Amino acid sequence: MVAVPVIVLAGFLGAGKTTLLNHLLRAGGGTRIGVVVNDFGAVNIDAMAVAGQVDSMVSLSNGCVCCVTDGGGLDDVLGKLTGAVDVIVVEASGIAEPQAVAQQVLGSADPAVDYGGLVEVVDAVEFTATRARHPELDKHLAVADLVVLNKIDRVDAAELAEVFAVVTELADGAAIVTTEHGRLDPGLLFDRRERPKPAQLSFDDLEDHSQHVHAAYQSIVFESDEPMHPERLMAFLDGRPEGVFRIKGYVHFGRHGTLELQVVGGFLRFRPTRSGSHRTSLVLIGVDMSGLEEQLVGCVGEGEEQAMFAVHRHTES
Template sequence: MKIPVTVIGGYLGAGKTTLINHMLRSANGLRLAILVNEFGDLAIDQDLIEAQNDGVMAISGGCVCCAYGNDMIGALEDMRDATPAFDHILIEASGVALPASIMTTVGMVYGLRPDATIVLADVEQIRKNARHKFLHDTILAQLEQADLLLLTKTDLVDASVVEDVKDWLSTVAPIARSLPIANGEIALEALIGAIPFAQRRPMENVTHKSVFDSIVITPDHNIDPQALGEAFANDPTITRAKGFVQTATGTALIHVVGSRYAFDLLDDHHSLGVVCIGIKGEFDPSNAEKHMRHAERTDA
């Protein structure tokens, strides 16, 4: 099965390092590989680092951080071929990089699958930076290329400012989902999806995850993966959906991020179930179940 790759972008100071450190602390057994241009670009918390040698930093929990320098494809191939295999690869884009160009590179590497493009936006600075005559084009391009927009440093401003920025982003990047976060804390499942999905329980009793609701749906019939992907992607209350369904010809892995979806037809069998995640108060699990029922193929 192909390894999913997520690109994390955003202008300088948006909070990418804080987010990645939080993701590493929340990995909970998932093996994550972090790719950065240079180690100096990403300050991994010292208590997470177990060893560092020849461009590879070993991190507690079986995760690693790798500096790719001028050879991103080579670094991606090394991560793809690692034993034991990584569950997910994260690429931290530089502050002025365009995520779409990085995802194009990912698509060139056999055995990897482009997943979400996540762009961070500092609610205090993003509109000011977007008006800067030298930064304007870069900032807007980064935002437009996002599947998920994480609004950072929301604890430093009034709630009205956060809402104003969300409204502005809805015009700049209308396809992306916008999620406010503080201190880089967000449920890991909302960013990369957890494995195995069918064994997950809905998120509960964790303070920083309480902004989300989730449901795991196990279908009773064969599913049309394209119909299901389209339905989830067109539902603005679903932030993330990922999991395995049975089709007329085998098993399919469905992954939905914001309004983008894809599915892979697999040769081997997996436990069936799809986890759907959305913001509490907006997400209605019964709608997700309805989408699943409408995608059933009882005649297959």
Template sequence: MTTRRRLPLTVVGGFLGAGKTTLLNRWLREAGGLRMAVLVNDFGALNIDADLIAATHGDTLALTNGCVCCQIGDDLGRALVQVIESATPFDAVVIEASGVSDPWRIAQIGMAAPELSLEAVVVLVDASAVAQQSRDALLADTLARQLKSADLVVVNKADLADAAALAAAHAWAERAAPGTPRIETVQSALPLALLSGLPAPSAAACGVCGTGACGHDHAPDHGAMFQTWSAQPMAAIPADTLRAWLRAMPPGVLRLKGWLRTGDGAEGDEWSEVQFAGRHGSVRRAPPPRDARAGVVAIGLRRQLPEEALDRFFAR
């Protein structure tokens, strides 16, 4: 028996000017042949290069790399149905929350669809402005509410903040979302593989985009900021054991994904897809990978990834 893979959903939130549109543009350009459906409020804000647009169909832009952008309009549910029922399946769907909305409410709409699997809520903050914005009584509640749902807080525009402003931004983010993983970025330089829910890379894959032969011209700061770890466990790991371990994930793991043997069934080996992002983890029955080889990859900040703890668990 095979289990159909649910479509990974990522919600991107953050206040006006935090860098959400810049992040989506990066991901669309770095898709590397993987099909993403990006749901946005306004095409104009994306400012997609004309040579990347293959066709326009009303509220949908088809891109030359297989991705699409769908304008949400007043009905997010309708836009999601169009993506789910697409004749050509997508690899992932990303929804941009408006600058004043609560990204968790949007994530809950996505969670209501059995065809979707919530992978992460990513919330960006403007390092140069958030400390001042949070002192505004009219904005403080909106900003704090956005962070409470985050699996990853991205302190963006770090290059535009002096040392005091950057420290204040981190202090505010920790108060608003204590313990939530947090990283600094410049120009929303967040690797697509980190939280997109796209297929797990092989052991030899690029640590930025998660593909084995991406051909991307990656910015050098990605390699300096992020570190990857991978393994190919030989033995089966029971699904319940995996779920318990995901609930107690060692600090420092921002993203973990893979396909693993989880037992012996009546029809042979049982396989599961394992996903972890920020605060969400899942173990779901899945067909075996094409080469029938188990593999798992973890991504974290350089010198913070707990490689010894990962080695101990997956070598059991």
């Protein structure tokens, strides 16, 4: 069974999280996105008659599915969606504190549910005023895996630098990307799928997609036929640079076997695998990837049995 990443999307009123969500639906290519919201009305769909009906579900024209929940049965809703979509986005606003929603996802007993990160959208224009009205924003930033600093086209360079510096301090090592109109590259959050498009063009196909993405992400691939040293690799993972949002792939530990690795923000997990591969193959995704390949080369080397203890602490049974 392939697990479906569940992304928690948070942000105070007006930050642009629904704009970002609608952008993901337009720019996701052939990816089937499941959306969990409190109200259909804010999402660009045609079936507005069902807006506000808890537990209602509607299929979108691009193969995505939208569902309304009051937050009480989030696990049930995720269970309904996992079999039909490639990724799920839960809009945390109005449901609960973002961290509480993320904990629900992390605590899900459904093997088809995988944690995809907590994304906090911040309004660059109203940042100071929002902090004054909602002091809890500081806490939200501290637990976020990815911070999207939105509306940067509406502030000057000096103000943006000041806001960015404060957000960086509060975000405590989380990756930070800047956007205009919520135009975040979907590839930073999930693996896009390519599926045949219908012959008839939609209005979205006619849009100027060259303006959709402002903040580009980077992706690097690391491969090695030599085993990875457990202690060195864990030191790298524990101290990974700011800006690295996702790491995925397989790690070969020599005679200790091969494990699947998933990193999203501050979340790190190894899983047993039956791939039978005897090589390491990792993809690292983020906004500043300089020097990472050299650091991973330094993690190559056979380790003793006791060196695997740190890995086992993060390994699913």
